[in-house]
Amino acid sequence: MRQIIALGGGGFSMEPDNSLLDRYILKQTNKNKPKICFVPTASGDSDSYISKYYTFFTQQNCKPTHLSLFKPPTGDIRDYVLEKDIIYVGGGSTKNLLALWKEWGLDKILEEAWNQGTVLAGISAGSICWFDEGITDSYGFGLEPINCLGLLNGSNCPHYDGESERRPSYQQFIKTRQLKAGLAADDGVAIHFIDQDIHKIVSSRVSAKAYKVSLDNNKIEEELQTVFLGAC
Structure with a gap:
């Protein structure tokens, strides 16, 4: 079963006192003590x-x-990645993440891991990267479209409610067809895919939501449902 869990925001780095999303990710392996590997490339291994x-996580x-690409733990990154149950990608610069992954061949290794059943998860840049394309601030002069790995169809926008320019910019890029229709997630929301289909949308916050954002007769449409994990 191929799984990707894309977080718009939240998790250990943004909600240290609210572990709902991270515990949800751990449960998806159905293993007693899953091996989880953090990939902090987008932050420059902060x-x-x-x-x-x-x-x-300890x-x-x-x-x-x-897994550091600045100080690799091993000469065989492929084996190191493929033995893990969960790969959790951190936020930061999506552009730099994609460039470094390609240089190291990590993009292909992660696709192989996904196909073998490793759970791929990530926040912000670690969410955008799995889609065909997304919206990023990696270029340093506002938000721009970016082409990504294409494991998931369409576009993606994290921090939909958390950063004031995200929502209007994402909608404008879709309206002008600079981005495909796609999925936007508020901070505190995770979109869980099995294969390329949405399995469940979960939230660590009562009011946080995710949206399918598309264009209909030149008008932006938003719609989707979210399950609050605290109520489950």
């Missing part, structure tokens, strides 16, 4: 980001590690 990851019933 030490504080990595520290936050270990602070949370307290969970799992085996946490991380």
